[in-house]
Amino acid sequence: MVDFSFTEEQELFRSAIREWCQKNLPLEKIRDMDSKGEIPHEILRSMGEMGLLVMTSPQEHGGTGADWVTACIAAEELGYADVSIALPVLWLVESSWGYVVDRYCSEQVRDECIRKAFKGDAFIGIASTESGGGSDVAAFKSTAKKVGNEWVLNGEKMYISGTEEAKKLGGGYFVIARTSPAPADAMHKGMTGFYLPINAKGVEVNKRFEDMGRMAISTGGFKMENVRVPDAYRIGEVDKGFYLTMEGFDNARILIAAVCVGAARRALDVGMDYIKERKAFGRPIGKFEGIQFELADDWAQLEALRSLTYRTAWMQDKRYKEGKFSALEVSRMIAACKLIAPHFAFDVYKHVMIWMGAYGYTKECPLEMGLRGIMSYCVGAEGTSNIQRTVIARELLGKEYIPYK
Ligand SMILES: Cc1cc2nc3c(=O)[nH]c(=O)nc-3n(C[C@H](O)[C@H](O)[C@H](O)COP(=O)(O)OP(=O)(O)OC[C@H]3O[C@@H](n4cnc5c(N)ncnc54)[C@H](O)[C@@H]3O)c2cc1C
Known part of the structure; x- marks a missing residue:
């Protein structure tokens, strides 16, 4: 049986984090963080109180034991809310690598770092x-x-x-x-x-x-x-x-894909509001096919990426909980998500900024922060695109096709 729906608990979680984002991450706050170069400690503390930090770590260690699908919901909502991508980056680095440390570390490390990181009091x-x-x-x-x-x-x-x-x-x-x-x-x-x-x-x-x-x-x-x-x-x-490092990269990469899904969704929402309002040649520019077709293409690809991302997160859960898929199978799927998502999100930002004409090139338009932020994942944070391609090709062709060892 195939069931593509989120559980009731996951839907409630999405509403709760969306509400938290609306309250704590309004655009003025994001701009303020971007210009000051700092995430306020109280934001991290508040995320800790919500159980959002290193959230996939098990409850017996003090985490919330969230599955990876739920973590991707958090990633998508944070990517939507913080157009600069800074907070999603901090959150996902901690979620993915904190998970690996917590999974394999001693009680001493858990006490000295991880339990504090759950509360936003350590990085x-x-x-x-x-x-x-x-x-x-x-x-x-x-x-x-x-x-x-x-x-x-x-x-x-x-x-x-x-x-x-x-x-x-x-x-x-x-x-x-x-x-x-x-x-x-x-x-x-x-x-x-x-x-x-x-x-x-x-x-x-x-x-x-x-x-x-x-x-x-x-x-x-x-x-x-x-x-x-x-x-x-x-x-x-x-x-x-080395193997733990690869595990951490997998965890980070699936969350990056979900952040990019949220970021692209935000750009399209901002763009749709704009093209319904802005007029040229006596009508809203959203009435021109030249713009509608790009919107439709971007939306269709966003839905495809979103499905791929959540399906892959579901595979990651099955791998961890039931051993249903091998680590290498899941890695290949995750590499596909990381390969596609940042470049796609970057393109959506670029398209929408071009719909906005001169305004899109100004700092009054929030999207320039997103373009700058997402670029970090295009150039290679948590692994470059060519490295994702080598992971995929290795699994498709077999290990003997790795040109180096
Ligand atoms: C904003 C930002 C934050 C980062 N944060 C962290 C962090 O917290 N922790 C951390 O450890 N690292 C971090 N990184 C580093 C990131 O992991 C590296 O940039 C990435 O692994 C690539 O390494 P490199 O930049 O040295 O590029 P190189 O490894 O020098 O690669 C240069 C180019 O060669 C290509 N290339 C390399 N090998 C192959 C190959 N076999 N086939 C085809 N092409 C290839 C690459 O795709 C790339 O385009 C961060 C990077 C950025 C941009």
Whole structure:
């Protein structure tokens, strides 16, 4: 039996988060956050009270145990409400990587970070990318060496979301580092995941980038110089960190797709209001087929993306709860969502801004914030489009078609 409806609980949840967004994220607030470059702490606290932060973590750990379909509902509504995309970014980074940390970490890490992150009183993010590159995870240079019951971390991480937030609120990152030499044909082996508190001795946040968009969340870089962390900060098994990193990327990518669905829906709503009002040649411009056809094309593709996204989130739930689909099958579907969604949302923003003529090019029009924000996912935050293509092609053709190991 195929049932495409949301449960009553999920519909109620959507109404509740929509109401929360209308109250807490009016356009003036988004503009204020975008210009000040900061998300107010009270917004995070309020999200924590609603049970929205790291919401897929199980109730026995203190989370709400939401499924991934429900998390996508939250992502879609946040993507609709915050046109700048900054808050959805912070929320989804925490939801996806916080979930992985919480799933594999010790009680100590849960107490020191995750339980605070549920309340908005700590930040948890991902620090995988290095200055030498982000796509080739297996080639990362950061190292971790076991000394007694501690690990000593060295290396440098770059283009990392939330460095300023982590410094201010406390918390830290899921960091991946090499712990064993790897066979030349399987470089992904021998890497381990760790929880790295940003305020640990030997961590120096030495960079804040001036991004073009999503201004209310920082992007920075940090060095790790002989940072000593207890073995209790190790996430998952020694030398198996690559797989946890892929799990985190999957979680983040499906939420990105849902954020982009919400963002594109918002742009179309703003656009439809505009083309019904704006007149040219004696009639609303919405009466011209040249505009109607683009609207219809965008709407049809949005519905297709929305279905793909929620179906994939449903598969992700089946994978986690029932083992119904393999991780690789789900990864391929998620890669398809991440491949399509940001470029599609970007195009919808661009189309609507062009319907708006000169007004669309001004900062009075809210959509320019969206265009700048969504671009981060087009260029590659949480994995570039070509990397999504390699994930899909690998599953279609077989592992022997990976041109590198
Ligand atoms: C705003 C923003 C926030 C970010 N936040 C984080 C964060 O919180 N944590 C974190 O760890 N990282 C973060 N990143 C980094 C992001 O994960 C990387 O940008 C991404 O993984 C790509 O790495 P790179 O930028 O080094 O590009 P590269 O890996 O150098 O790739 C450059 C180009 O080569 C292409 N390419 C690479 N390999 C292949 C291949 N095999 N086949 C075809 N083409 C290929 C890529 O698609 C890309 O177009 C963020 C990035 C941005 C823009």
